[in-house]
Amino acid sequence: MSDEDSKDPKESGRRHFLETVTGVVAGAGVCGAAWPFISSMNPTTDVLAKSTSEVELGDIAVGETKTVDWQGKPVFILHRTPEQISEVRNDQSAQTKDPEQDEKRVQKPQWLVVVGLCTHLGCVPLRKDKGWLCPCHGSFYDDSGRVLRGPAPKNLILPPYEFLSDNKILIGKVEEQS
Ligand code: FES
Structure with missing residues (x-):
């Protein structure tokens, strides 16, 4: 925990929440971008x-x-x-x-x-x-x-x-x- 965090526990919690959400959204974005590429490499019966x-x-x-x-x-x-x-x-x-x-x-x-x-x-x-x-x-x-x-x-x-x-x-x- 940084000095900043120790000063304000509420602020620390909010920052942690934002970091977590950002990580999840970024991960979802990467998955979304990868899907069409992977899908085009290996067309499934459903896609066909x-x-x-x-x-x-x-x-x-x-x-x-x-x-x-x-x-x-x-x-x-x-x-x-x-x-x-x-x-x-x-x-x-x-x-x-x-x-x-x-x-x-x-x-x-x-x-x-x-x-x-x-x-x-x-x-x-x-x-x-x-x-x-x-x-x-x-x-x-x-x-x-x-x-x-x-x-x-x-x-x-x-x-x-x-x-x-x-x-x-x-x-x-x-x-x-x-
Ligand atoms: S979209 Fe312009 S005439 Fe059909």
Whole structure:
């Protein structure tokens, strides 16, 4: 005990408490910083499972959209009608901003799968007639997820996915464990 401590036992106790709390907080900070690093070195089954999402398509009616979570991001799945398909395949205005053929953006014509984040600043667009409208600055995406107008520079992003069956997809890629 220092001379200072012996003068005021209350002050000594308070200082000891503060030192202890500081040590605990600092330790927690180190653990927090280390976790993502350690976790990335050795991905567990749980981590791998979170990087993919299996989605049932059978409950999405024709013309309806389902939003699912994939890696913390919304993914829009639109079950397109024959009319929606022919419209996006004939719409020449979709070739102006970020030209891309609808055929290159889908694996099966009736199913559109896109990440539901606006490519301008990341807001979540809202489902509207004939596409999605971003409420933040007015970008509009068609039923192929292609930007038609507004400040968004790119079409909605296509996540990696595969069909596990006619009515089930797996979004994301299962990474190989070495
Ligand atoms: S974030 Fe969507 S238009 Fe700006």
